[in-house]
Structure formats: structure tokens, C-alpha cells
């Protein structure tokens with residue numbers, strides 16, 4: 131994962147549209163494993179492509195683009211005349227108890243999410259898209275991640291996060307069309323320009339591993355609500371056994387404890403709401419007191435954050451036992467328009483040209 135958020139500095143709406151056209155052309159080259167623009171031997175100007183991924187192949191690169199609230203309104207008001215097109219699900223997230231958000235790792239007017247099997251290929255994509263953006267948008271923050279957590283298909287073995295637990299067992303499977311239509315893709319509820327798109331919430335969540343590593347296996351398992359090695363829910367045998375939130379032990383206590391992460395996050399605890407989680411681990415080195423600055427780049431896709439991420443996170447912020455071991459340090463939300471048809475460009479339906 132190489133995820134970058136940009137601030138727009140474009141003078142007008144036409145310049146934003148030009149940037150999105152240029153990004154689309156560059157992205158279609160990148161996604162085919164080609165240089166971002168044709169290379170030539172002109173010795174007098176900088177090379178059209180920065181070159182670090184030449185020969186690396188496509189490495190299953192995917193590029194996802196998003197629009198933050200700053201495209202629709204800014205400190206100077208509706209600078210691009212798009213205010214009336216702002217989709218109502220694109221809310222500014224409320225502050226959640228316990229948040230320790232760093233503004234330098236939060237927000238942004240535009241998002242580029244590059245994912246690839248080779249980190250060099252993902253880096254190259256963001257590097258070159260930032261270059262293409264020059265004069266219209268500037269990098270605000272970026273985050274590198276590795277080892278996708280959250281399986282999104284039963285064909286994948288569920289990966290583990292840096293706390294050592296399988297992550298993504300109970301996730302929406304991207305091949306489940308009905309679940310994707312019900313929870314992830316924007317449908318007729320619109321607005322029209324967002325149809326077939328989705329909303330992404332990104333949270334940089336630091337894991338306090340020093341503390342976690344000193345807690346007992348029992349405490350770790352009761353905090354998550356699952357068994358560490360098998361991934362089975364407490365009270366179950368196999369990873370994919372149903373999590374039985376109603377089960378009581380011999381002394382009448384819930385088998386999956388109150389405050390266990392899976393209990394508090396479960397759809398049945400949250401009015402049936404689900405999100406597609408697609409997180410990555412991050413390792414940003416060591417902080418100023420010698421602790422590892424590592425964790426989860428939590429990335430989740432949904433139809434409407436007001437109905438999905440916000441209430442789920444509100445419950446987690448209040449009740450999740452995991453809070454003792456994590457700290458939310460970055461946050462952003464973007465509207466992700468539908469994929470681009472041949473000849474089209476990212477955001478074309480919004481700009482109406």
C-alpha cells in the first residue's frame with residue numbers, strides 16, 4: 131500500500147478537471163505496467179517517467195482515487211463551484227473519544243491509493259502521480275503499508291495483523307455481489323455522479339505493542355473475542371465457526387466477553403451494518419521514547435459512513451477492550467467515484483463534461 135492524500139492548489143475548476151484527466155491517462159499507463167508517459171531521448175528535459183519501476187512489471191498495481199470534502203468547499207468557500215454536488219455521505223468525521231489525531235496525517239482534498247505486489251511499483255505510481263499534479267495539487271500526507279490484513283475472499287488464507295491475530299475472518303467477500311450492493315456500492319440513492327462508487331474511511335491506528343506483548347494469551351484472546359492461533363471465536367472450534375454472541379458460560383457470563391472487539395464491531399451489535407475492511411500493516415520505525423511506531427492502516431469501504439463507519443466506531447471508541455492497546459493517530463474520508471470506462475476520466479460525471 132502506498133496511500134497519498136493531496137491538497138488542491140488549482141486556481142479553478144478547469145485546472146482540477148485537467149489534473150483528473152492527466153491522472154487518468156497516467157493511471158492507465160501505470161496499470162498496464164508502462165511508463166507514465168512515453169520516454170524519449172531528449173537530454174535537455176527531465177525524463178517523462180522517473181524510471182524506478184522500469185522492468186518491474188505491473189505487479190498487480192491498482193489505483194483508487196477519492197475526493198475529500200475540500201474539493202467541494204474550502205476555507206475560502208466553494209472555490210470550485212462544486213458545493214451543490216457534495217454528496218451528503220461525505221461527512222467530516224466527528225471526534226471520537228480517545229482520538230489522538232495528527233492533522234499532518236489526516237484529511238486531504240484528493241486521495242490516491244496505490245496497491246501492488248511490489249512496493250517499488252506502488253511507490254513509483256504515487257511518485258509519478260504527484261509529479262503530474264504539480265501546480266494543481268500538493269502532497270499533504272502519505273502512508274506506506276504492507277501485508278494486507280482482512281481477507282476479502284475465501285480463497286485467501288486469512289492474514290494476520292501485527293498483534294498476531296487473523297484479521298478479516300468476518301469480512302465482506304468482494305465476490306459476494308449481494309453484500310457488495312447492500313453495503314459497499316452506491317446505488318440509486320445517489321447522487322447520480324456517485325452511482326457505482328463508494329466511500330472510503332482511512333484511519334491510521336497505532337498499536338501499543340509494548341503493552342500488548344506483555345498481556346497474557348487469555349487477555350489477548352478475550353480482548354479480541356477470538357483464539358489467537360486458530361482464529362476461532364471463543365467458544366468455537368474452527369476459524370469460520372459462527373460467533374455466538376448469545377452463548378453463556380457455566381457461571382452465566384457471556385462466552386465472548388462484553389467489550390471484546392468482535393462483539394462490539396459485529397453487525398448484530400450495530401443494527402446489521404457491515405463494512406468492507408481492507409487494512410494494511412504499517413511500520414514507521416521508532417518513536418522518540420524508543421517504542422515501535424507500528425499498527426494498522428485501517429481502510430474500509432462502504433455506502434454511507436454516516437450509517438456504517440461512524441456508529442460502529444462510536445461504539446468501539448466507547449466499549450472496545452482493544453482501546454487499551456491502540457491509538458487512532460490519523461483519519462480521512464473520501465468519496466470514491468465508480469471505475470472509469472475506456473475513453474472516460476476519473477470524476478468526469480462530477481464535472482459534467
Ligand code: HEM
Pocket residue numbers: 291293295296297298299300301333335336337354356373391392393395396397405425426428439442443446452456
Ligand atoms: C488496530 C485496530 C484493529 C485491530 C487490531 C482489529 C482486529 C480485528 C480482529 C483480529 C478481528 C477478528 C477477525 C475478523 O473477523 O476479521 C476483527 C474483526 C472486526 N473488526 Fe477490527 N480491528 C481493529 C480496528 C477496527 C475498526 C476501527 C473497526 C471499525 C470501525 C473494526 C471493525 C471490525 C469488524 C466489523 C469486525 C468483524 C466483527 C464480526 O462480525 O465478527 N476493527 N478486528
